Amino acid sequence: MTDESDHMESNDPALAGEYVLRLLDEVEEARFEARLKGEPALRRMVHEWERELAVFAGDITEAQPSKALKSRIMSQIAPKPSGPKRSIFGLWVSGAAAVAMVGFLAFAPVLNAPGPKFHVDLVSGDLVVAAGFIPETDVMIVQLNQGAPRPGRVLELWLIADGSETPVSLGLVPSEIGEIRVTIPPELLAQVEGAIMAVSDEPPGGSPTGQPTGDILASAAVFEI
Amino acid sequence: MRTRAEIEEMIARIALKDRHAFSDLYDATNGKLFGVVLRVLNNRTDAEDVLQEVYLRIWHKADSYAVTGHSPITWLVTVARNLAIDRLRAKQRQGNPRDMTEMPDLADPGPGPEAQSIAASENARLNDCLDALEPDRKDAVRGAYLEGHSYADLAEKFRVPLNTMRTWLRRSLISLRDCLST
Structure with a gap:
């Protein structure tokens, strides 16, 4: 424990700076973000670097985007004519949290069947993917709760085991709102605890290389229910 | 503004x-x-x-x-x-991959009037601390911030091995942090 805190004291300020500069690779970045959620001191370091390094932005010359861009953006935030009425408090964040909660509740044990022991919510923009793992039966549940793959693309799920640098594919996320249940090898399930999971944008059929090839759309740490 | x-x-x-x-x-x-x-x-x-x-x-x-x-x-x-x-x-x-030959020069043009307005007093200190770094190390931090350079880009730009660049940059960040907290 002492070793760990010494290690943190010496490395975290530089690590937070590398994170803000965007110098960490994807795996390092996902690990750092997983830590950020539970470590306010680390979040403060990130905010300090963001504030201090923004001095460089003062050197940037302004540039004019095309005039049409503003109307394109304004039309995207226009109220939807036929959408359900929403309260002013129904902000995006609480909306996503509500959907994630629905996903969570949907995993509640049916009768006496064993429920998931591990769970992860992968949320970014309007994309909400959830996964649950039932060790007793080697079952993985993957849900697409909100959003969709990009046109002509698919969403692929990845597991980065604790202490590993290499993502392992867990297969594809449903392309439409819904869930799938699949059996996964016990040796893979054994790596879920303490892992980070991510969802990436891939060509039809999934990554041809066995490693993510498209954007990492969201990542998060797996938690124990 | x-x-x-x-x-x-x-x-x-x-x-x-x-x-x-x-x-x-x-x-x-x-x-x-x-x-x-x-x-x-x-x-x-x-x-x-x-x-x-x-x-x-x-x-x-x-x-x-x-x-x-x-x-x-x-x-x-x-x-x-x-x-x-x-x-x-x-x-x-x-x-x-980005073609580093086409990238704008990283040399520091010095803070313009706008820089001064953003920087104001809270960041005057950072400028002093940045100036205390060796010029090419300061340029590397600037390049990462302004152009989004990765370690690989920076290593190519400054013609040093990737691990050397990583060590340089981490040390620069630690020096900056030490300077800013004194």
Whole structure:
């Protein structure tokens, strides 16, 4: 424990700076973000670097985007004519949290069947993917709760085991709102605890290389229910 | 550019989904944020796509602004820069490595009038601390911030092995942190 805190004291300020500069690779970045959620001191370091390094932005010359861009953006935030009425408090964040909660509740044990022991919510923009793992039966549940793959693309799920640098594919996320249940090898399930999971944008059929090839759309740490 | 208080007011109203405030914020800040995004991406079409994402992010996440404790322009620039670098990294992964020969020179032109207005007193100290670094190390930190250079890009630019670049940069960050906290 002492070793760990010494290690943190010496490395975290530089690590937070590398994170803000965007110098960490994807795996390092996902690990750092997983830590950020539970470590306010680390979040403060990130905010300090963001504030201090923004001095460089003062050197940037302004540039004019095309005039049409503003109307394109304004039309995207226009109220939807036929959408359900929403309260002013129904902000995006609480909306996503509500959907994630629905996903969570949907995993509640049916009768006496064993429920998931591990769970992860992968949320970014309007994309909400959830996964649950039932060790007793080697079952993985993957849900697409909100959003969709990009046109002509698919969403692929990845597991980065604790202490590993290499993502392992867990297969594809449903392309439409819904869930799938699949059996996964016990040796893979054994790596879920303490892992980070991510969802990436891939060509039809999934990554041809066995490693993510498209954007990492969201990542998060797996938690124990 | 409007005053800090005016922009803060706009962001507070955007958090309540006020579209007029959003329109005002766009008018007040699009030149600056487009400059930030264009500097990273060096391509107008990509930069306009990303600028659209930036404003939609601002619309949806205005309520998270206060949590950071940033000045409004720092928050906006941070959002814009991060989304631009997301796009840059995605392009790099899809096999469009950036051609370092076409990149603008990293040499420090010195703070312009605008730099002084953003920097004001809170960042005067950072400038002093940056000036205490060796010039090419300062340029490497600048290049990572302004152009979104990765370690691989920087290693190529400064013609040093990647691990050397990583060591340099980490040491520069530690020196900066030490300097800033004294």
